[in-house]
Every structure is written in C-alpha cells, then in structure tokens.
Amino acid sequence: MLNYIWFGLMAIALVVAAFNGTAEAVTKGAVDSATTAVEIAIGLVGIMTLWLGIMRVAEAAGLVTLLGRLLRPALRFLFPEVPADHPANGAIVMSIAANMLGLNNAATPLGIKAMEELQSLNPRKDTASNPMVTFMTLNTSGVQLIPSTMLGVLAAAGAANPTAIISTALVATFVGTVAAVLSAKVLQRFYPEGE
Amino acid sequence: MREILEQISIWAVPVLLVGIPLIGIIKKVKVYDVFIDGAKEGFGVAVQIIPFLVGILVAIGMFRGSGAMDLMLDALRPLLVYTGFPPEMLPLGILRTLTGSGSLAYTTDLIKTHGPDSLLARMAATMYGSSETTFFVIAVYFGAVSVKRTRHAVPAALIGDVVAAIAAVAICVWMF
Numbered sequence: 001m002l003n004y005i006w007f008g009l010m011a012i013a014l015v016v017a018a019f020n021g022t023a024e025a026v027t028k029g030a031v032d033s034a035t036t037a038v039e040i041a042i043g044l045v046g047i048m049t050l051w052l053g054i055m056r057v058a059e060a061a062g063l064v065t066l067l068g069r070l071l072r073p074a075l076r077f078l079f080p081e082v083p084a085d086h087p088a089n090g091a092i093v094m095s096i097a098a099n100m101l102g103l104n105n106a107a108t109p110l111g112i113k114a115m116e117e118l119q120s121l122n123p124r125k126d127t128a129s130n131p132m133v134t135f136m137t138l139n140t141s142g143v144q145l146i147p148s149t150m151l152g153v154l155a156a157a158g159a160a161n162p163t164a165i166i167s168t169a170l171v172a173t174f175v176g177t178v179a180a181v182l183s184a185k186v187l188q189r190f191y192p193e194g195e
Numbered sequence: 196m197r198e199i200l201e202q203i204s205i206w207a208v209p210v211l212l213v214g215i216p217l218i219g220i221i222k223k224v225k226v227y228d229v230f231i232d233g234a235k236e237g238f239g240v241a242v243q244i245i246p247f248l249v250g251i252l253v254a255i256g257m258f259r260g261s262g263a264m265d266l267m268l269d270a271l272r273p274l275l276v277y278t279g280f281p282p283e284m285l286p287l288g289i290l291r292t293l294t295g296s297g298s299l300a301y302t303t304d305l306i307k308t309h310g311p312d313s314l315l316a317r318m319a320a321t322m323y324g325s326s327e328t329t330f331f332v333i334a335v336y337f338g339a340v341s342v343k344r345t346r347h348a349v350p351a352a353l354i355g356d357v358v359a360a361i362a363a364v365a366i367c368v369w370m371f
Contacts, residue, residue, distance in 0.1 A: 013263055017261040030257050049238065154316070171366050172326075193346070
C-alpha cells in the first residue's frame, strides 16, 4: 500500500505541475523535504541515546518486566502474540504512557524501543507483524490526554476558555483510537504475514 | 484533574531520569555502565530512520509544492457541503495525517480568521489535538526497525484518522 501511495503522491505532483507550471515548486518541495527529514532524524540522536540508555537501566533493574506484568490483561488483549514475560510489554506501556502525558521527547524514543522489542519476536524482519501494526495504530491515533499545543495556540489567540477543547479532544482521540485498533485487528486477517 | 495531569507531565521526565537509576542502584545494577551500553545504540537507530523519512517527506513535499493538495481539496468541497461536514475541516483532516507543521499552520490560521471562540476554531483545535501525523509516525517507527512491508498499518491508521476527524466535528457540534 505504501508503495502505491508513495509513487502516487509524486506522480500526481508531476502531472499537476505540468498543468500549473509549478515544476520549480515541486523541485523545491523535494529538496527542502529531504533536508528537513535528515534534520529531524539527526535531531533525534540526543534523546534517542538518552532514553535507550535509561531503558537499558530500567530493564536491568527489572522495571520493564514488572510494568508489563502489571498491565498484563490489557496487553494480552491488544497483543496476544507477545509472550507474557517479554520486555516488549514493558516497553509498550512506557511508550503509551509517555504519549498520553504528551512527553514528545520521550514518546518517540520509547516507541522505537518498543518496536525493536517487537522486531525481536518477528520471524520476518522486513514485514510488519500483527503486534507491530496494532502498536503503530495506538501511536498514529495520538492518545494524548492534554492537547497542550492547541491549548497554547488558543490561549495565544485570546480564547475566553481554551480548556473547553480538552474534553472534546479526549472523546475524539478515544473514538479514533478504538476505531484504529479494531481496524488493525480485523484487517490483519486480510494481509497475511508471509507471501 | 487537568492540574494533576499537567503536574505529572512536568515532573515525569526528571523523576524517571532519577527514579529508574535509583531503583537500579538498590538492585545493585552498575547503572552508569548499563546506561552507556544501551545509549550506544541511539545514534544508529536515528540514522537508520533517515531513508524512510526522506522517502515519505519528499513525496509529501512534492505533492504540496505542485498545488495538487489544493486541487484535491477544491474538488472535494461540493461533496462536503452536501454531507454537512464543514468544508474548512477537510484540508485539516488530510494535512494532519501528512504534515505536522502544515496542519499546525492551517489550524492556527483558522483560529485567527474565525476567532478563537468560534465553533470552527474549536473543531479545528479538537481535530488537531486528537490525532497524530500518521505518515510521519509510520516512517519513523517502521524505519527504525527497517520494516518495508507495512501490511495493514496504513489502512488501519487511516480508518482511525477518519473516524477521529468525524468524531471531532460531531462532538463539537453537540457540545458547543
């Protein structure tokens, strides 16, 4: 699917550019985006290093296993393929918790750590496993409790009551997350892991 | 409730950075050695993401640069008016899955144009706050473990995004 979306976006850009005469803007879009992508990845080096180090300490202290065990019922429902005592459980919990609290600097490294743990269980290293996709949908639906960026924007624009959106965003996030996870669970049958 | 959550958010990182090694020390773990050992992987993981992120962001950058994004939105507008979905919200829904900075700029602009207490502003803020930049997340997370075949990740995530967007509009109409 990503193959078609990826090619489709670029092919459409070229066709539209031919009609609009925006070839220069397309070139600029490509070059600027490539630069931005590398800046984002390199920008991750510091926090990645920090959190991977701290997570290794948490593992050695037995905290990751403990966390996974505490939330076992929920994890067993969401990730039935992951063995109960595997460190992936704890890593998933840490990452989701960081997401909920809006700790963007910690959420990405912890999420990547969880993906690495899930990858260690994955028999086909170039193909996403079911638990990987389920975990991914929890992340793409953004389970944040306080939408702090938007509260900031609304407050800066002089809103009378910026916090009014907390409850609405919470409901929308929850509904979206449930839909995403259910879709992952249903769709996994139609996308076999091996081919 | 909100106060409590904000306090947790402020304190979470420093408390974890001290608390985790503290428990390590209690359990007689050589915390610094173990930290360095885990931290070594940080650079490699970040670098591994680069090809995936460049691929996704370049395609999106070209699409936006060509004006195809605006064309698509114009084409969809009449359909939206027909269904009662506010036409201003669709670009946001699409931008939100593709670009973080683009959707933030669009939301900020919408809030300024219509006033921060308008229904549209609250809808936009709700929509922005209730989702993530899906394609970015997919590129970063699968990139970090070099997974190329993403199977049902894109359709499942997009269904979640569509449902969240509709829910955001519906809940705001109902609440405000």
